Amino acid sequence: MSKIHYEIQCPLDVEVPEYDYSAWSCDKAVFQQENFEFLDFFNDFMLKNLPCIIKNVTDSWKCAQEWVKGAQINYDGIIEQYGDFIAPVADCKNIQFNAQCKSDMKVYEYIDYLKNITDNRILYLKDWHLRRSVPNDYFYEVPKYFSSDWLNEFAIDNNEDDFMFVYIGPKGSWTPLHEDVYCSYSWSVNVVGRKKWILFPPGEEDKLKDPLGNLPLLFEPDKLQNITYFEIIQEKGDALFVPSGWHHQVFNESHTISVNHNWINACNVEIVWKALAHSLVVVERQIEECKGTPEFPAECQLILKSHFGMDFESFVTFLLYIAKKRLTQLQGNSREIFKIYSLGMSIIKFDLKNILKVMNLIYQHPIFLENNILSSKEDEFKQVRKELKVIFS
Ligand SMILES: O=C(O)CCC(=O)C(=O)O
Ligand SMILES: [Fe+2]
Numbered sequence: 188m189s190k191i192h193y194e195i196q197c198p199l200d201v202e203v204p205e206y207d208y209s210a211w212s213c214d215k216a217v218f219q220q221e222n223f224e225f226l227d228f229f230n231d232f233m234l235k236n237l238p239c240i241i242k243n244v245t246d247s248w249k250c251a252q253e254w255v256k257g258a259q260i261n262y263d264g265i266i267e268q269y270g271d272f273i274a275p276v277a278d279c280k281n282i283q284f285n286a287q288c289k290s291d292m293k294v295y296e297y298i299d300y301l302k303n304i305t306d307n308r309i310l311y312l313k314d315w316h317l318r319r320s321v322p323n324d325y326f327y328e329v330p331k332y333f334s335s336d337w338l339n340e341f342a343i344d345n346n347e348d349d350f351m352f353v354y355i356g357p358k359g360s361w362t363p364l365h366e367d368v369y370c371s372y373s374w375s376v377n378v379v380g381r382k383k384w385i386l387f388p389p390g391e392e393d394k395l396k397d398p399l400g401n402l403p404l405l406f407e408p409d410k411l412q413n414i415t416y417f418e419i420i421q422e423k424g425d426a427l428f429v430p431s432g433w434h435h436q437v438f439n440e441s442h443t444i445s446v447n448h449n450w451i452n453a454c455n456v457e458i459v460w461k462a463l464a465h466s467l468v469v470v471e472r473q474i475e476e477c478k479g480t481p482e483f484p485a486e487c488q489l490i491l492k493s494h495f496g497m498d499f500e501s502f503v504t505f506l507l508y509i510a511k512k513r514l515t516q517l518q519g520n521s522r523e524i525f526k527i528y529s530l531g532m533s534i535i536k537f538d539l540k541n542i543l544k545v546m547n548l549i550y551q552h553p554i555f556l557e558n559n560i561l562s563s564k565e566d567e568f569k570q571v572r573k574e575l576k577v578i579f580s
Contacts, residue, residue: 197229197537199536216239236430240428276310365436456545
């Protein structure tokens with residue numbers, strides 16, 4: 188497992204384009220892994236923020252052998268390997284405060300339930316950080332398309348919470364309508380089973396909001412006309428790329444196990460920055476009555492962290508970490524990623540160029556100029572920006 192078997196490269200001088208979602212159609216977005224290169228994915232889908240399906244990505248996965256028996260889940264095998272682990276489980280029928288109730292369960296208890304469902308509960312084991320619990324057990328390989336992943340690179344290097352999950356759910360289990368954390372990308376691969384996804388191009392979700400701006404837990408296709416959405420079936424072995432800001436809801440059409448990651452890289456980091464900046468505007472509006480007090484900016488950042496999952500300082504910390512690491516890689520430091528890939532020089536430069544672009548946007552934001560929000564990071568920010576400007580001048 189320690190051998191690098193693929194170096195990812197992108198076109199030189201490529202730019203993130205203006206997005207246009209109008210021409211996308213499902214039938215032109217399904218590929219076989221064998222004749223779908225990293226560059227095809229990069230140019231036609233990731234850069235353009237458009238979804239796609241790649242078939243047969245689990246052929247070389249260890250878990251595709253160990254967790255599956257015929258077309259079924261290998262219940263006993265999973266209990267044997269992970270029975271005593273604890274995982275979060277959502278109760279799909281128990282809705283409180285517009286969300287499914289969640290609790291922790293022992294994996295053997297959950298699999299016993301799944302093997303022979305005798306009650307009418309629908310329990311969905313989700314967001315299980317299994318990879319983090321067994322870091323040396325490479326039960327799956329990140330498909331090469333999804334290997335440029337700053338979010339998990341940062342988490343792994345800094346021993347922080349990662350965004351790599353396993354999902355196990357019976358037929359009928361579901362995930363409510365949502366947009367992914369930080370407005371990141373996600374990818375999902377079915378180890379066994381079938382999912383039905385409903386995806387909305389960014390902006391379409393506005394048509395589903397109530398007068399207070401809240402989204403429903405589930406979109407019911409028959410109720411509304413005049414809304415653009417796509418239904419996508421994900422079969423066993425299929426990878427689905429979910430672009431940034433595309434709201435989605437997911438149904439398991441049979442007993443299903445999937446692996447997924449949330450991820451950010453040079454292609455969507457500007458979207459993430461804009462989502463963060465927009466979230467700040469929303470927070471500022473929410474506590475408008477405190478505007479003008481000395482505590483206001485810091486208070487807003489605190490609320491931002493709890494609502495959005497990060498504040499300006501944590502975003503800048505993340506960005507500076509990747510920038511400084513890429514600068515050392517430019518000088519010859521290891522460019523290995525997920526053990527089996529290596530970042531080509533073109534990707535390193537593309538990363539740095541887009542980090543500079545976002546740093547320039549941050550630099551122009553009032554928070555940077557007026558307040559002390561980035562106090563501890565401000566000098567480092569200026570130093571790194573200066574270095575990048577020299578490279579790209
Ligand atoms: O598979 C699911 O139930 C949800 C997955 C999801 O929302 C995602 O991968 O972004
Ligand atoms: Fe999602």
